[in-house]
Amino acid sequence: VININTQQQGARISPTLHGIFFEEISHAGEGGLYAELIQNRGFEESNLPQGTTLEDGFIVPKRTPHFSSHQISDWKMEWPVKSEWPSWSATDGIQLALTDKQPLNYHSLEVNIKAKNASLMNEGFWGINTIAGNKYVLQFYARNYKGPVTASLQSSNGDVLASYTFTDINKKGWSKYSAILSAVKSDPAAHFVLTFGNTGVAYLDFVSLFPQQTFKQHGLRLDLANYIADLKPAFIRWPGGCYVEGINIESAPDWKRTLGPVEKRAGTYSPWGYWSADGFGYHEYLQFCEDIHAAALYVFNVGISCDYRSGTFTNDIDSVIQSALDAIEYAIGPATSKWGKVRAANGHVKPFPLQYVEVGNEQHGPEYALRYNRFYDAIKKRYPQIEIIASMGIGDVNRNTMDSMHHIDLADEHAYKGAYWSFNHDNHFDKYKRGNWKMYVGEYATNAGVGTGNMAATLSDAVYMMAMERNSDLVKMSSYAPLLVNVHDIDWPVNLINFDAAKSFARISYYAIKMFNENRPDVNLATTVTTAPSTAPAFSGGIGLSTWDTQSEYKDIEVRQGDQLLYKSDFIQRAEDWQLLRGKWSVQDSSLSQTAEGAQLMAVLKGKSFDTYTLTLKARKKDGFNAFIVPFAVK
Numbered sequence: 001v002i003n004i005n006t007q008q009q010g011a012r013i014s015p016t017l018h019g020i021f022f023e024e025i026s027h028a029g030e031g032g033l034y035a036e037l038i039q040n041r042g043f044e045e046s047n048l049p050q051g052t053t054l055e056d057g058f059i060v061p062k063r064t065p066h067f068s069s070h071q072i073s074d075w076k077m078e079w080p081v082k083s084e085w086p087s088w089s090a091t092d093g094i095q096l097a098l099t100d101k102q103p104l105n106y107h108s109l110e111v112n113i114k115a116k117n118a119s120l121m122n123e124g125f126w127g128i129n130t131i132a133g134n135k136y137v138l139q140f141y142a143r144n145y146k147g148p149v150t151a152s153l154q155s156s157n158g159d160v161l162a163s164y165t166f167t168d169i170n171k172k173g174w175s176k177y178s179a180i181l182s183a184v185k186s187d188p189a190a191h192f193v194l195t196f197g198n199t200g201v202a203y204l205d206f207v208s209l210f211p212q213q214t215f216k217q218h219g220l221r222l223d224l225a226n227y228i229a230d231l232k233p234a235f236i237r238w239p240g241g242c243y244v245e246g247i248n249i250e251s252a253p254d255w256k257r258t259l260g261p262v263e264k265r266a267g268t269y270s271p272w273g274y275w276s277a278d279g280f281g282y283h284e285y286l287q288f289c290e291d292i293h294a295a296a297l298y299v300f301n302v303g304i305s306c307d308y309r310s311g312t313f314t315n316d317i318d319s320v321i322q323s324a325l326d327a328i329e330y331a332i333g334p335a336t337s338k339w340g341k342v343r344a345a346n347g348h349v350k351p352f353p354l355q356y357v358e359v360g361n362e363q364h365g366p367e368y369a370l371r372y373n374r375f376y377d378a379i380k381k382r383y384p385q386i387e388i389i390a391s392m393g394i395g396d397v398n399r400n401t402m403d404s405m406h407h408i409d410l411a412d413e414h415a416y417k418g419a420y421w422s423f424n425h426d427n428h429f430d431k432y433k434r435g436n437w438k439m440y441v442g443e444y445a446t447n448a449g450v451g452t453g454n455m456a457a458t459l460s461d462a463v464y465m466m467a468m469e470r471n472s473d474l475v476k477m478s479s480y481a482p483l484l485v486n487v488h489d490i491d492w493p494v495n496l497i498n499f500d501a502a503k504s505f506a507r508i509s510y511y512a513i514k515m516f517n518e519n520r521p522d523v524n525l526a527t528t529v530t531t532a533p534s535t536a537p538a539f540s541g542g543i544g545l546s547t548w549d550t551q552s553e554y555k556d557i558e559v560r561q562g563d564q565l566l567y568k569s570d571f572i573q574r575a576e577d578w579q580l581l582r583g584k585w586s587v588q589d590s591s592l593s594q595t596a597e598g599a600q601l602m603a604v605l606k607g608k609s610f611d612t613y614t615l616t617l618k619a620r621k622k623d624g625f626n627a628f629i630v631p632f633a634v635k
């Protein structure tokens, strides 16, 4: 029985409650939303990130005198690049070399053609989705070569799906060549081929291929952009996430580098292990916000790189603040202002819908507080209408840091939780003292104990959203994270929208968010629900083995109480969940035995609503992991 008291009203629900978080992670943009079909189009993928060196296959930040460091001593990241020209290959009769001589932009590819009709190939982003009847827009720059060149899309068996021959390639200096490739046959995983009719040396740069039709003709992949637009997000948070912070301060994103002709952009190294060519740059981001009627929420680097990685920082805070002010001016300044003029020259005279900025990502502590205060004062002085968000990090907002921050419009709390966490913590937001700041849950997702996302994840997300709604006097904004994953390069266990070159699908949590947003209530009403006594067991829960790096190595997991099988699955658990849940559970005792084959964990658990349970977990594993006990649910 549900009793609703219309006279007793609670919080009004924020109209901006549901937005999106878009980060360059898992090829979400590069090889994802950004519709470019050629991977490594500018031949820059094998560049080391700025300010780093390569030592024994690891990227190591350089220590320069003006950058202090607090955590870089033992930090290093495996360098994932194995070839000088990733994604490109050639037939016999061609010798390749990367060169920085007379470049169009940093590096170009030297193609030494020793046999007529030899070919250069690009695999696309794990295939190029070619559809019969569709057209593809090709551009590339070449110099030095004389002779015909045929550009084509081909299947792995050599079937030609689309082709165009340039007969007039004969310029000594850089020249741009463009054509439309019309597909006569389909293949969801085709590749791109340039066939040289003559021998000689050709230099190539910026080899780009786009579907002719993109979202609003602004260069975004239709299916993915439509998924996002259909969510009707109130805002888009960009560019991250850890991406904002960079692996070191020199290689962290700089919005100014993402403006101007795409073939001249330097690109940004994502901490997730690949380059963004920055085709989707600051201007394109603002344009996308406008196109889908979402407010822009731009996140600045505060001059500190990712804490969990190299943790380098610059002491030149003034320059970082000036860059933030310039970015705001680019977005909303009059077309007569310095940066407004640049925006107008880039084709957008009117201001873009920038309404929020966030100062850093997942940072806190005294150094952060100091920087935040300076950002806040400088931005509010010039742009009082912009709402400023303080980044607080994973877990509950950090009150110690906040005490030293003068003004906070919104505090960003990140919440990655285990299955059913929200069921047991529906009062999570109630505990916050209402005061001078509101809350933005900038990243949330149920991503532990749910494989790559299942119904348990969605139900948990839905309950979490209900808690936000009920506390919407405090929680004004939220965004699920991460948004997009290219299934060929997965950096994060659970994501909202999955895709490959040809297909995409949104997980059930996507539809839950859509439903909540489309049916967003105006106000909470006092409600009581009376149900028949439950016949469910007092306990449904378990224990898990977990590591960060080798989480996917667990197989055939079983949780038993005595002979009774309570849980059987392939599941992923993370060390943090144990950290997050500590306190709610008490683990009375535990023992772990490991063999080369697998592991067995016994834990005696005691919770508030049940007595003592002794559970045994068995899991097959591969080599090298630490074990954690991870209770993941209690009911």
Ligand code: AHR
Binding pocket: 023, 025, 240, 241, 242, 243, 361, 362, 394, 414, 443, 481, 482, 492
């Ligand atoms: O959403 C994935 C990552 O989770 C983000 O980059 C980071 O902010 C968070 O820790």
